[in-house]
Amino acid sequence: MEIEQVLDAALRKAAAVWVRPDGHDARLVWALWRDGVVLVAVGGSEQVVPGLADGVACTLTVRSPTTRSHLVDVPVTARRVDPDDDTAGALRAARLNTTPAWDEVFRLEPA
Template identity: 80%
Template structure:
């Protein structure tokens, strides 16, 4: 099975991933897998990811959904995006236990 398929299978089930922007410590964050990229909402009442900014290189670590062990780490580039209505709705739906209040959304484009 090629790495893209492994990632797709794991990220469809993952509610959280580890994100490590260059020069910063990894941070466990809730995320949404959509259209071949990881979406991370930050700021406001949401999570913080020090060092995450438009164009920053990151490492994304995914754990196995069944064993919770380290599955794969991949390089990504963070892109600041303005989510369309469908994406914003998906981000809100992914936050089952909290009222979303983000100030920025980053699309982590996997290398």
């Protein structure tokens, strides 16, 4: 099974992943799975992920949404993006418990 299929199956039900930028500790972060891409909003009123920057290699750890056990570690590269209106709306809609205000959005692309 390709990694995108594994991520798709797991992240349709999960909204949190572990992200570990090289040289930093892993952080549990809220993420949005959209169109085959993991998106992470950081800064502002959102989470802080030390070391996350454009072009940085990271490890994405996904746990099973049903058993919460370790599912897969995926080497990814963080790419800073300026979300279009549709993507920004999806990021806001997915955050049901807060009004999000982020400084940056990153795509986590499998390496």
